[in-house]
Amino acid sequence: MVFTEDFLHYVWKFRLFDRLDLRTTEGEELEIFSAGQHNTHAGPDFQNARIRIGDTTWAGNAELHLSSSDWHRHGHTGDGAYDSVILHVVYTDDQPVTLANGRRLPTLELKNRISADLYQRYHNLVFGNQSVIPCEASIGRVDPLTMQNWLTRVLVERLEKRAEAVDAALTLNRGDWEETFYQYLAANFGFKTNALPFELLAKSLPQNFLAKHKNNPLQIEALIFGQAGFLDGEPVDEYPRSLKKEYDYLRKKLKINPIENHLWKFLRMRPQNFPTVRLAQFAALVVQSSHLFSKILEVKEVKDLRKLFSGIEVHPYWETHYRFDKESLPAAKHFGQASVDTVLLNTVALFLFSYGKHMQQQYYISRALKLLENIPAENNHVTQEFTTLGVNIFTAFESQALLELKNNYCAYKKCLHCGVGIKILKPV
Incomplete structure (x- = not known):
């Protein structure tokens, strides 16, 4: 079976070893008052530990290794960062360690102090043949x-x-929260499949360009569809012809060029989610909204946040079309409740949290978490997996957390760094 340093850290951190008659490898009495704080950065593994060896109480750092000879193999010899180590905790003591000042480093060997039951549960959890997550049972x-x-x-x-990515985008936008929010909101309208072209579209068409035409919905629609590359040809229907006429004029006036039309994906998408329909909805939102992020900061109730995105009605042309010049059976193309929830989850909650972190205001962070608690849970393969394992998932707060848990803990078997894994391993 495999024994890892991570497991040794876990055993030391929670003192899950036999502490009866503790002694150093040189036979001195040892008492542990504090294991210290786990250090995941450079330097000794546990900082600010407190112990007693013989009649002397020590405060300093503890370093952990599978074998005491690892001290030399890991390059700690002569490294001043390790001069403050007061105890070397090892699984096997195979070589004495002497510090630069000539002092023998006190060592605690744990080889015969860890229960076989604890190790077996750890081994089954981390190295078992589970199909979904390590702790699925x-x-x-x-x-x-x-x-x-x-x-x-x-x-x-x-x-x-x-939020770190939002901060990076904010820097590129010279601290403009409204513009940054607008770009993220656009990407959200594209779902995963068309997020990139939507983002490129927003960056090619800044909000201040659109603001000058707020009172003319046709021009807003012309700018959005034109910059998306859907007005390059010669349309047949009257509506797209009107859009093209407006766009050709505005394109010269604003000196802008459309993004590449081939970036948009239609394949294997439901017609209701075609990028043309989503662009029509995005245009309608732009027409009815101004200073949207500022409004979001002011609105306190979740129901009022929903109202900012509800009731978006697209141009009547789209009621009988999914693409230009191709008529279809009548179908509503309004911005539905599921779409509103997606925007609230992926953009609004994120920006409330990011703004709170950036401005160091807990109020907005709390609002972001409250918002996620009021959005229904996502239904995807990850949430379905956890549901089959008996985990209750009701809100986006839980589904988003479980996505993070699966992708950054379970997938790497970081059970000893996971609150759930630690709880399962801990002796009853």
Whole structure:
């Protein structure tokens, strides 16, 4: 069976070893007051540990290795960062370690102090042949409080990582929150399949260009469809012909060029989600909204946030078309509740969180989390997997957290860094 340093860290951190009559490898009495804080950066593994060796109490760092000879193999000899180590915790003591000042480094060997049962449960969890996640046989029995606390933490981790990307975009936009929000909102309208062309479209058509034509819906639609590359040919129907006429004029006036039309994907998409329909909905939102992000910051109630995106009605042409010059059976193309939820989840909640982090205002962070608690859970293969394992998923708060858990913990078998894994491993 495999023994890892991560497991040794876990055993030390939670003191899951036999502490009866503890002694160093040189036979001195040892008492552990604090294992210290786990350090995941450069330097000793645990900082600010407190121990007693003999009659002397020490405060400093602890370093952990599978074998004491790893001290030399890992290059700690002569490294000043390790001069403050007060205890070397090892699985096997195979070689004494002497510090630069000539002092023998006190060592605690754990080889015979870790229960076989604990190790077996760890081995089964991390190295078993599970098909979905390492703890698939146990996660459904983890108590609700542990699950909720851990899902909250990983959800915040997910939002913090995404907020870093928002900050980078904000820098490129010279601190303009409205423009950055507009670009993210556009990408959201494209779902995953057409997120890139939607984002390129928004960057090629800044909000200040659109603001000058707010009172003319036809010109807004012409700019959006024209910049998307859908007005390059010679349309037949009156509506696209009108759009082309307006766009040809505005294109010269604004000195803009469309993105490549081939970037848009139609294949294997439901007609209701064709990029042409989504562009029509996006144009309708632009027409009815101004300073949208500022409004989002001011609105306090979730129901009022929904109203900002509800009731978006597209041009009547799209009621009988999915593409230009190709008539179809009548079908509603309004911006439905599911689409509103998608925007609230992927853009609004993210920007409330990002703004709160950027401005150091917890109020907006709390609003972002509350919003996610009021959006129905996503239905995808990850949430379906967790549901079959007995995990209750009701809101986007939970589904987003479980996506992070699966992709950044379960997929890498980081069970010893996971609150759920730690709970399952801990002795009863």
